[in-house]
Amino acid sequence: MKHLRLSAFLAFTALSLLSCSDEPKETPLSIGNLELSETKPSPGDSLKIAYTSKDSLVPEAFYVYTVASSAYPVDLNLVKDGERFTDAIKIPDSADGLIFHFKNGEEYEANGEKGYTVNLYDAEGEMLPSSKVAIAHYISGRGSYYGIKTESDSTLAAYTQALENDAASSEDWLLPQIYLMSRSDAEQANTLAQKTIDSYSGKTLTEKDYTTLFRLAQFKKDQPAQDSLLAILKTEYPKNTWVLNNYVSQMRQAKSVDEQLEILDDFNENSGADGTQKDFLYRTIATTFLENGNIEAYTEYMDKASDDMSKASILNNLAWERAENGEELEVAETMSKQSLDIIDAQKSDKPDYYTAKQFEKSLASTKAMYSDTYGLILFKQGKVKEAIAAQEVAVADRATADVTERYLQFLTADEQYDKVVEKATEYIKDGNGTSATKEYLKTAYTASEQDEDFENYLSGLEKIAHDNALAELKKEMIDEEAPTFNLKNLNGEEIALTDLKGKTVVLDFWATWCGPCKISFPGMQKAVTKYADNDQVEFLFIDTWESTSGEAREKGVSDFIASNAYTFNVLMDTPKEEGSREYDVVSAYEVDGIPTKFVLGPDGKIKFKAVGFDGNTDGLVEELDMMIALASGQ
Incomplete structure (x- = not known):
């Protein structure tokens, strides 16, 4: 694959043209198809970027800045500038590393599987102590999703060096080091885990210490140690994450609503911490009441759960079960409408692990899925036109075959034959036609009295789909x-x-x-x-x-x-x-x-x-x- 590359002089000139007022403070950095305005960028710097793409369309792009073991994605807003795409960012003051991601079409371009990673430096030009390991940790966990290949040995070396240089960083890197080590050398990982456990002997322990010991006991599958440490955490630190998670585990194993209520009472008496665990307890109890036919108790407990996105998911699942079985359709309609209302209200509540564009895309995809549920419920109640309106939302987001089939079914029931012909033709040509799709097309085609013979028309569409798919597969072929x-x-x-x-x-x-x-x-x-x-x-x-x-x-x-x-x-x-x-x-x-x-x-x-x-x-x-x-x- 050929990439357009610039000489150092041309790269410098092109980057300087991005702004008439600013000269790069040093020689630009070139990484594959990416050019940066600084060789050794620092937290707080303004950084200009220029990316060369094989595609003329603007790539979907974002960067991630690391803060020790945490990572935060941010959208890039690339604009075409000659043969390249450019943007400028301000590096967050807390950042210790940067990773850039560029998506051309359906695939991420990852610099020959090496990725576009950028270490950060201090004012003296020395690499930040956590930069190398923070990037390695991110790539180890998320890199493969974006086409970046990493070797376990290099990641382990980064963990080891970070721990040797700064013992205080063990909170971030010790457990990842042990878990990664266990993939290649379980004995060595167990030895390190036990050595770490032994190092706490005779010390006055903090909540962090107990938590680390608990997680090490989990790694070693030492159930007695886990039980003992959890009991201490529950008594001394009742709002500890692992204590709260244990209530979730108990709730999953409960066999009756009475057991579930006892767990909830224990939780509220000893911890009561607001958050995802508490919401889970309420949602689980609400679902059990619903399964037992107690709508009033279901509503009471579901209303107490404040984790809206999880609540919406539960509501959609419950509504879908009833829609598929054709049961309690009025109840299902209420649930489904609630799930959609929750999604519509989420637009300003972005989680840290999404960029703004990713969150918007995720909401659209989720709304499409929940609209599919809503459409089926409405259709089974005989509300055909309302079902069509809901299904139009569902098919707007890369719909799967079953979703498009339902859309054609609703349109056919409403005798919108021209629309059925239009949409079914589109689906078949795009390679998304199924047996049901073709049957709906045949019904509509015949009813709308088209001039061409149906079998000839269908064969023509199938040939287009086949030829397009074959051409794409030839491009995707590897060796x-x-x-x-x-x-x-x-x-x-x-x-x-x-x-x-x-x-x-x-x-x-x-x-x-x-x-x-x-x-x-x-x-x-x-x-x-x-x-x-x-x-x-x-x-x-x-x-x-x-x-x-x-x-x-x-x-x-x-x-x-x-x-x-x-x-x-x-x-x-x-x-x-x-x-x-x-x-x-x-x-x-x-x-x-x-x-x-x-x-x-x-x-x-x-x-x-x-x-x-x-x-x-x-x-x-x-x-x-x-x-x-x-x-x-x-």
């Missing part, structure tokens, strides 16, 4: 080495990837708790059935990241596959160590979320990687067909 593996399937047979060289192989990483994975499986079964007689194509479903282990894990997976009559060849990914949530093969393939599919060509190399599932079963099968054909060299 990367596929990590080899030997895994056992549910029959105890060992499957070696190297034995399948010469065939096209589809790998699907999944877990029994993963909703999108399970929703995609009917489509995957269609694909498996379609290629059942093709001995040149193999499907392997790699179960990973399960919360159970050993025989319990294998039984859970086997029961799930059998109960759904799937004919999948399921391989069991191996944990890095007993009880670990880190697994070998999923880590080797650098998977960040599931479902994730890889299509390997006959040469054994990865040709495609696909993350997630958009809800379109027919589209999934068609996409796999194209990927398999391209990977096979057809």
Whole structure:
């Protein structure tokens, strides 16, 4: 990939043109496609940036400033300036590091997986003590989401150096160091954890000390120590976060509303701290009362919960359950309307982990989802025109196939055939058409007495969708080495990837708790059935990241596959160590979320990687067909 680069002189000149009044105080800094007006920026400085993009459209961009182990994102408002995009920011006084993110189209451009990271310096030009480790910590936790690759060894080295240079920084870096270390060397991590625990012996302990010891006991899975420390925290520091979280754990395990009320009374008597934990207790009790048919008590307790976004989510889930079952639709309508009202009232209450634009986008997406619920409830009550109005909000935000199908259903019921033809045509051409979409189109097309034969019209749309999708897939095709593996399937047979060289192989990483994975499986079964007689194509479903282990894990997976009559060849990914949530093969393939599919060509190399599932079963099968054909060299 070619990038436009500037010589040092040209870069300096271009950046100085950003402002007629200010000259950069030193030689500009060049990082990949990013140019900065200072080589060693400091907190409080005004910093000019210029980014070169391969796309003519303004990139979606933001930067993150770190403050020790915390990170705060801020929007960039790039403007086109010749061949580059520019902006200026004022570095917050509290910052110790900067990370810039640029999204071109659907993908983040991450400087060849190295990222755009900028250390900060003091007035003497010395790097801030926490700058290196703060950036490393952020990249370790969030970098992969933005296309940045990091090595555990380098992050561990940053933690170690920070702790050696400043023992007081242990509050920020000790536990992350231990947890990260445990991924590669569990024995060393346990030794360090125990050494840290021993270091507190004989000291007068503060709340921070007890909290650290409690978290170390959690790491070591030492339940007696956890219980003992929690009892001390509950007595001495009843508003401690871990004490409050324990009430949440108790509430999750309660088997009746009477038990739940006892937990709430204990909480209010001993702590009573306002916040997310208290809100959770009230919401849980309210939901239980609703399940028991006590609407009055449900309303009383739900009203006491003040965490509006979580409350809105609960209300939407409760409303959706009733909408799907066609039960208590008036109650469901009230709940759904409340959830939408809460979203509309949230616009000025941005959390720290969002930029302003990200928060606005998140609210729009959430409102679309809740509007889908509201639309279905209204439709089932016979309020068709109101349902259409709600569904128009739902389909405005990258709607999945089931949402667009409901929109067409409502329009068809209202005999808005021209609109059905318009929208169904759009969905099919964009590759989002389903069997139901095509049926609604056929009904509307026939009713509106179009001149062209329907089958010809539909074939034309499908060809457009196919050609566009094929062109995009050709652009996305890669040629990367596929990590080899030997895994056992549910029959105890060992499957070696190297034995399948010469065939096209589809790998699907999944877990029994993963909703999108399970929703995609009917489509995957269609694909498996379609290629059942093709001995040149193999499907392997790699179960990973399960919360159970050993025989319990294998039984859970086997029961799930059998109960759904799937004919999948399921391989069991191996944990890095007993009880670990880190697994070998999923880590080797650098998977960040599931479902994730890889299509390997006959040469054994990865040709495609696909993350997630958009809800379109027919589209999934068609996409796999194209990927398999391209990977096979057809």
